[in-house]
Amino acid sequence: MSVTSADFAVSLERVRKTYGGDQPVVALNDVDLRFVRGTATAVMGPSGSGKSTLLHCAAGLDRPDAGAVRIGPTDLATMSEKRLTELRRSRIGFVFQAFNLVGALNVEQNILLPSRLSGQRPDPAWVAEVVARVGLGERLRHRPAQLSGGQQQRVAIARALVTRPEVIFCDEPTGALDTRTAAEVLALLRSVVDQAGQTVVMVTHDPVAASYADRVVVLADGRIVQDMPQPGAERIAEHLAHLGSHQAAPQSTTQAATQAAPQSTTQAATQSENPYAAPYARQPAAPRAARPAARQEG
Numbered sequence: 001m002s003v004t005s006a007d008f009a010v011s012l013e014r015v016r017k018t019y020g021g022d023q024p025v026v027a028l029n030d031v032d033l034r035f036v037r038g039t040a041t042a043v044m045g046p047s048g049s050g051k052s053t054l055l056h057c058a059a060g061l062d063r064p065d066a067g068a069v070r071i072g073p074t075d076l077a078t079m080s081e082k083r084l085t086e087l088r089r090s091r092i093g094f095v096f097q098a099f100n101l102v103g104a105l106n107v108e109q110n111i112l113l114p115s116r117l118s119g120q121r122p123d124p125a126w127v128a129e130v131v132a133r134v135g136l137g138e139r140l141r142h143r144p145a146q147l148s149g150g151q152q153q154r155v156a157i158a159r160a161l162v163t164r165p166e167v168i169f170c171d172e173p174t175g176a177l178d179t180r181t182a183a184e185v186l187a188l189l190r191s192v193v194d195q196a197g198q199t200v201v202m203v204t205h206d207p208v209a210a211s212y213a214d215r216v217v218v219l220a221d222g223r224i225v226q227d228m229p230q231p232g233a234e235r236i237a238e239h240l241a242h243l244g245s246h247q248a249a250p251q252s253t254t255q256a257a258t259q260a261a262p263q264s265t266t267q268a269a270t271q272s273e274n275p276y277a278a279p280y281a282r283q284p285a286a287p288r289a290a291r292p293a294a295r296q297e298g
Protein backbone atom coordinates (compact mmCIF):
# COMPACT_ATOMS: atom_id res chain seq x y z
CA MET A 1 0.00 0.00 0.00
CA SER A 2 1.47 3.35 -0.98
CA VAL A 3 1.89 6.17 1.51
CA THR A 4 0.23 9.48 0.62
CA SER A 5 0.78 12.96 2.08
CA ALA A 6 -2.31 12.42 4.27
CA ASP A 7 -0.37 9.68 6.08
CA PHE A 8 2.31 12.10 7.26
CA ALA A 9 2.00 13.57 10.75
CA VAL A 10 4.99 15.86 10.15
CA SER A 11 6.82 16.82 6.95
CA LEU A 12 10.01 18.78 6.47
CA GLU A 13 10.88 19.85 2.93
CA ARG A 14 14.31 21.23 2.18
CA VAL A 15 14.51 22.73 5.65
CA ARG A 16 17.51 24.94 6.23
CA LYS A 17 18.55 26.60 9.46
CA THR A 18 21.68 28.68 9.88
CA TYR A 19 22.79 30.28 13.12
CA GLY A 20 24.38 33.65 12.49
CA GLY A 21 27.45 35.42 13.73
CA ASP A 22 30.89 35.92 12.25
CA GLN A 23 31.16 32.23 11.53
CA PRO A 24 27.65 31.04 10.62
CA VAL A 25 26.77 27.44 11.43
CA VAL A 26 24.47 25.51 9.10
CA ALA A 27 22.55 23.47 11.67
CA LEU A 28 20.13 21.97 9.12
CA ASN A 29 21.22 21.67 5.52
CA ASP A 30 18.19 21.22 3.22
CA VAL A 31 16.66 18.39 5.23
CA ASP A 32 13.82 16.38 3.68
CA LEU A 33 12.03 14.16 6.17
CA ARG A 34 8.53 12.82 6.67
CA PHE A 35 7.13 11.09 9.73
CA VAL A 36 4.34 8.61 9.03
CA ARG A 37 1.34 8.68 11.38
CA GLY A 38 1.24 5.99 14.02
CA THR A 39 4.98 5.33 14.01
CA ALA A 40 7.92 6.10 16.30
CA THR A 41 11.10 7.57 14.85
CA ALA A 42 14.39 8.06 16.68
CA VAL A 43 16.61 10.94 15.57
CA MET A 44 20.27 10.35 16.34
CA GLY A 45 23.68 11.75 15.51
CA PRO A 46 26.79 13.19 17.11
CA SER A 47 26.70 16.24 19.33
CA GLY A 48 26.12 19.34 17.22
CA SER A 49 24.72 17.39 14.24
CA GLY A 50 21.42 19.28 14.33
CA LYS A 51 19.06 16.96 16.23
CA SER A 52 17.64 19.59 18.59
CA THR A 53 17.39 22.12 15.79
CA LEU A 54 15.44 19.58 13.74
CA LEU A 55 13.11 18.85 16.65
CA HIS A 56 12.56 22.54 17.36
CA CYS A 57 11.85 23.37 13.71
CA ALA A 58 9.55 20.35 13.28
CA ALA A 59 7.60 21.28 16.43
CA GLY A 60 7.24 24.95 15.52
CA LEU A 61 9.45 26.08 18.41
CA ASP A 62 11.89 27.60 15.94
CA ARG A 63 11.42 28.84 12.38
CA PRO A 64 13.65 27.56 9.56
CA ASP A 65 15.38 30.05 7.25
CA ALA A 66 14.14 28.16 4.21
CA GLY A 67 11.97 25.18 3.36
CA ALA A 68 8.58 24.06 4.62
CA VAL A 69 7.43 22.37 7.83
CA ARG A 70 3.95 20.86 8.01
CA ILE A 71 2.02 19.35 10.89
CA GLY A 72 -0.50 17.24 9.00
CA PRO A 73 -1.49 19.52 6.11
CA THR A 74 -0.80 22.74 8.06
CA ASP A 75 2.15 24.78 6.81
CA LEU A 76 3.75 26.37 9.89
CA ALA A 77 5.44 29.16 7.89
CA THR A 78 2.11 30.81 7.16
CA MET A 79 1.09 31.01 10.82
CA SER A 80 1.37 33.95 13.17
CA GLU A 81 3.17 33.40 16.49
CA LYS A 82 -0.20 33.35 18.25
CA ARG A 83 -1.62 30.64 16.00
CA LEU A 84 1.61 28.71 16.21
CA THR A 85 1.37 28.73 20.01
CA GLU A 86 -2.22 27.50 19.78
CA LEU A 87 -1.16 24.74 17.39
CA ARG A 88 1.63 23.64 19.73
CA ARG A 89 -0.77 23.49 22.65
CA SER A 90 -3.50 21.58 20.87
CA ARG A 91 -1.80 19.42 18.24
CA ILE A 92 1.68 18.73 19.60
CA GLY A 93 2.89 17.06 22.78
CA PHE A 94 6.34 17.55 24.31
CA VAL A 95 8.39 15.29 26.55
CA PHE A 96 11.77 16.59 27.69
CA GLN A 97 14.70 15.07 29.52
CA ALA A 98 14.15 17.42 32.46
CA PHE A 99 10.40 16.62 32.65
CA ASN A 100 9.45 20.34 32.86
CA LEU A 101 6.66 19.79 35.35
CA VAL A 102 5.38 22.68 37.43
CA GLY A 103 6.59 22.07 40.98
CA ALA A 104 3.74 23.99 42.62
CA LEU A 105 1.06 21.89 40.90
CA ASN A 106 0.09 18.34 41.72
CA VAL A 107 0.12 15.48 39.22
CA GLU A 108 -3.45 15.95 38.08
CA GLN A 109 -3.03 19.71 37.68
CA ASN A 110 0.18 19.18 35.68
CA ILE A 111 -1.55 16.68 33.41
CA LEU A 112 -4.46 19.06 32.78
CA LEU A 113 -2.29 22.15 32.30
CA PRO A 114 -2.07 22.08 28.47
CA SER A 115 -5.85 21.78 28.21
CA ARG A 116 -6.28 24.67 30.65
CA LEU A 117 -3.80 26.79 28.69
CA SER A 118 -5.66 26.15 25.46
CA GLY A 119 -9.04 26.79 27.11
CA GLN A 120 -10.28 23.24 26.54
CA ARG A 121 -12.21 21.03 28.89
CA PRO A 122 -10.77 17.56 28.40
CA ASP A 123 -13.09 14.56 28.30
CA PRO A 124 -12.94 13.07 31.85
CA ALA A 125 -13.09 9.53 30.46
CA TRP A 126 -10.06 10.20 28.28
CA VAL A 127 -8.15 11.79 31.19
CA ALA A 128 -8.94 8.73 33.33
CA GLU A 129 -7.72 6.46 30.54
CA VAL A 130 -4.47 8.42 30.15
CA VAL A 131 -3.87 8.38 33.91
CA ALA A 132 -4.49 4.63 34.02
CA ARG A 133 -2.25 4.04 31.02
CA VAL A 134 0.71 5.74 32.69
CA GLY A 135 -0.08 4.06 36.02
CA LEU A 136 -0.42 7.22 38.13
CA GLY A 137 -3.91 6.74 39.53
CA GLU A 138 -2.62 6.62 43.11
CA ARG A 139 -0.45 9.70 42.73
CA LEU A 140 -2.77 12.37 41.42
CA ARG A 141 -2.48 14.55 44.55
CA HIS A 142 1.30 14.30 44.79
CA ARG A 143 3.64 17.10 43.81
CA PRO A 144 6.46 16.36 41.32
CA ALA A 145 9.09 16.56 44.08
CA GLN A 146 7.34 13.64 45.80
CA LEU A 147 7.80 11.41 42.75
CA SER A 148 10.70 9.44 41.34
CA GLY A 149 12.26 10.49 38.05
CA GLY A 150 10.44 7.76 36.15
CA GLN A 151 7.11 8.75 37.70
CA GLN A 152 7.74 12.38 36.78
CA GLN A 153 8.44 11.40 33.21
CA ARG A 154 5.21 9.40 33.17
CA VAL A 155 3.37 12.54 34.31
CA ALA A 156 5.02 14.41 31.44
CA ILE A 157 3.90 11.71 28.99
CA ALA A 158 0.34 11.84 30.36
CA ARG A 159 0.41 15.63 30.02
CA ALA A 160 1.58 15.24 26.42
CA LEU A 161 -1.21 12.75 25.66
CA VAL A 162 -4.16 14.50 27.21
CA THR A 163 -4.87 16.87 24.32
CA ARG A 164 -4.69 13.91 21.89
CA PRO A 165 -1.87 15.52 19.93
CA GLU A 166 -1.07 14.48 16.39
CA VAL A 167 2.58 14.06 17.28
CA ILE A 168 4.66 13.83 20.45
CA PHE A 169 8.20 15.21 20.27
CA CYS A 170 10.60 13.80 22.85
CA ASP A 171 14.05 15.24 23.53
CA GLU A 172 16.18 12.65 25.34
CA PRO A 173 13.16 11.37 27.30
CA THR A 174 15.26 8.80 29.16
CA GLY A 175 18.42 10.89 29.56
CA ALA A 176 17.85 11.49 33.27
CA LEU A 177 16.61 8.00 34.13
CA ASP A 178 18.29 4.82 35.28
CA THR A 179 18.26 1.78 32.99
CA ARG A 180 15.19 0.03 34.36
CA THR A 181 13.09 3.19 34.61
CA ALA A 182 14.20 4.20 31.12
CA ALA A 183 12.99 0.85 29.78
CA GLU A 184 9.57 1.41 31.42
CA VAL A 185 9.26 4.89 29.93
CA LEU A 186 10.28 3.61 26.48
CA ALA A 187 7.76 0.78 26.73
CA LEU A 188 5.12 3.35 27.62
CA LEU A 189 6.00 5.50 24.60
CA ARG A 190 5.92 2.33 22.47
CA SER A 191 2.42 1.52 23.72
CA VAL A 192 1.32 5.06 22.95
CA VAL A 193 2.23 4.34 19.32
CA ASP A 194 0.95 0.76 19.17
CA GLN A 195 -2.28 1.17 21.10
CA ALA A 196 -3.24 4.81 20.62
CA GLY A 197 -1.84 5.21 17.09
CA GLN A 198 0.15 8.28 18.12
CA THR A 199 3.19 9.52 16.24
CA VAL A 200 6.38 9.84 18.27
CA VAL A 201 9.58 11.61 17.21
CA MET A 202 12.36 11.12 19.75
CA VAL A 203 15.84 12.62 19.83
CA THR A 204 18.20 10.30 21.65
CA HIS A 205 21.88 9.52 21.98
CA ASP A 206 21.14 6.01 23.16
CA PRO A 207 21.03 3.12 20.65
CA VAL A 208 18.94 1.07 23.05
CA ALA A 209 16.31 3.80 23.35
CA ALA A 210 16.39 4.19 19.56
CA SER A 211 15.83 0.47 19.10
CA TYR A 212 12.29 0.93 20.48
CA ALA A 213 11.47 3.04 17.40
CA ASP A 214 10.19 1.83 14.04
CA ARG A 215 12.78 3.88 12.25
CA VAL A 216 16.10 5.51 13.06
CA VAL A 217 17.27 8.63 11.26
CA VAL A 218 20.88 9.70 11.75
CA LEU A 219 22.07 13.26 11.26
CA ALA A 220 25.62 14.48 10.71
CA ASP A 221 26.55 18.08 9.99
CA GLY A 222 22.91 19.04 9.48
CA ARG A 223 22.19 16.34 6.89
CA ILE A 224 20.51 12.94 7.06
CA VAL A 225 23.19 10.33 6.57
CA GLN A 226 21.23 7.20 7.54
CA ASP A 227 17.57 6.26 7.48
CA MET A 228 17.06 2.76 8.87
CA PRO A 229 13.87 0.77 9.49
CA GLN A 230 14.01 -1.10 12.83
CA PRO A 231 17.77 -1.55 12.89
CA GLY A 232 18.24 -2.90 16.44
CA ALA A 233 20.63 -1.45 19.03
CA GLU A 234 23.78 -3.15 17.80
CA ARG A 235 23.41 -1.99 14.20
CA ILE A 236 22.58 1.53 15.36
CA ALA A 237 25.71 1.60 17.53
CA GLU A 238 27.79 0.36 14.57
CA HIS A 239 26.45 3.09 12.30
CA LEU A 240 27.10 5.76 14.89
CA ALA A 241 30.62 4.49 15.42
CA HIS A 242 31.20 4.66 11.65
CA LEU A 243 30.08 8.25 11.57
CA GLY A 244 33.61 9.37 11.84
CA SER A 245 36.44 9.27 14.24
CA HIS A 246 36.83 13.01 13.59
CA GLN A 247 33.40 13.63 15.20
CA ALA A 248 32.60 13.24 18.87
CA ALA A 249 31.86 9.53 19.05
CA PRO A 250 28.58 8.57 20.71
CA GLN A 251 28.82 6.56 23.89
CA SER A 252 28.46 2.84 23.62
CA THR A 253 25.77 1.40 25.78
CA THR A 254 28.38 -0.57 27.69
CA GLN A 255 30.37 2.57 28.45
CA ALA A 256 27.19 4.31 29.43
CA ALA A 257 26.19 1.60 31.84
CA THR A 258 29.40 2.01 33.76
CA GLN A 259 29.32 5.79 33.78
CA ALA A 260 27.61 8.48 35.79
CA ALA A 261 24.96 7.31 38.19
CA PRO A 262 21.39 8.22 37.33
CA GLN A 263 20.13 11.56 38.55
CA SER A 264 18.60 11.51 41.97
CA THR A 265 14.97 12.35 42.46
CA THR A 266 16.08 15.54 44.16
CA GLN A 267 17.99 16.69 41.09
CA ALA A 268 15.08 15.78 38.91
CA ALA A 269 12.68 17.62 41.19
CA THR A 270 14.81 20.75 41.02
CA GLN A 271 14.77 20.61 37.24
CA SER A 272 11.05 20.13 37.29
CA GLU A 273 10.52 23.60 38.70
CA ASN A 274 10.53 24.87 35.10
CA PRO A 275 7.10 26.05 34.09
CA TYR A 276 5.36 24.09 31.38
CA ALA A 277 5.66 27.24 29.32
CA ALA A 278 9.36 26.40 29.03
CA PRO A 279 8.89 24.05 26.06
CA TYR A 280 7.62 27.01 24.10
CA ALA A 281 11.01 28.68 24.26
CA ARG A 282 14.28 27.27 23.03
CA GLN A 283 15.95 25.46 25.89
CA PRO A 284 19.64 25.39 26.69
CA ALA A 285 21.18 21.97 26.25
CA ALA A 286 20.35 19.89 29.30
CA PRO A 287 22.97 17.71 30.94
CA ARG A 288 23.04 14.17 29.67
CA ALA A 289 24.30 12.34 32.68
CA ALA A 290 23.09 8.81 32.39
CA ARG A 291 22.08 6.51 29.60
CA PRO A 292 20.26 3.25 29.91
CA ALA A 293 22.40 0.19 29.44
CA ALA A 294 21.87 -2.35 26.71
CA ARG A 295 18.53 -4.08 26.67
CA GLN A 296 18.77 -7.81 26.15
CA GLU A 297 17.71 -8.44 22.59
CA GLY A 298 15.98 -11.59 21.85
Ligand SMILES: Nc1ncnc2c1ncn2[C@@H]1O[C@H](COP(=O)(O)OP(=O)(O)OP(=O)(O)O)[C@@H](O)[C@H]1O
Nearest residue numbers: 019020025027046047048049050051052053054285
Ligand atom coordinates in the same frame (compact mmCIF):
# COMPACT_ATOMS: atom_id res chain seq x y z
N1 LIG B 1 21.22 29.36 19.30
C1 LIG B 1 22.29 28.98 18.61
N2 LIG B 1 23.21 29.89 18.20
C2 LIG B 1 24.28 29.52 17.49
N3 LIG B 1 24.54 28.25 17.13
C3 LIG B 1 23.68 27.31 17.51
C4 LIG B 1 22.50 27.61 18.27
N4 LIG B 1 21.85 26.47 18.51
C5 LIG B 1 22.55 25.49 17.92
N5 LIG B 1 23.65 25.99 17.32
C6 LIG B 1 24.65 25.22 16.55
O1 LIG B 1 23.96 24.49 15.55
C7 LIG B 1 24.54 23.18 15.43
C8 LIG B 1 23.45 22.14 15.70
O2 LIG B 1 23.07 22.27 17.07
P1 LIG B 1 21.99 21.30 17.75
O3 LIG B 1 21.78 21.76 19.14
O4 LIG B 1 20.81 21.19 16.87
O5 LIG B 1 22.78 19.91 17.73
P2 LIG B 1 22.45 18.55 18.49
O6 LIG B 1 22.69 17.45 17.51
O7 LIG B 1 21.12 18.62 19.12
O8 LIG B 1 23.59 18.53 19.59
P3 LIG B 1 23.58 17.88 21.07
O9 LIG B 1 23.46 16.40 20.85
O10 LIG B 1 24.92 18.25 21.61
O11 LIG B 1 22.44 18.47 21.82
C9 LIG B 1 25.70 23.13 16.40
O12 LIG B 1 26.86 23.43 15.69
C10 LIG B 1 25.37 24.21 17.41
O13 LIG B 1 26.55 24.75 17.97
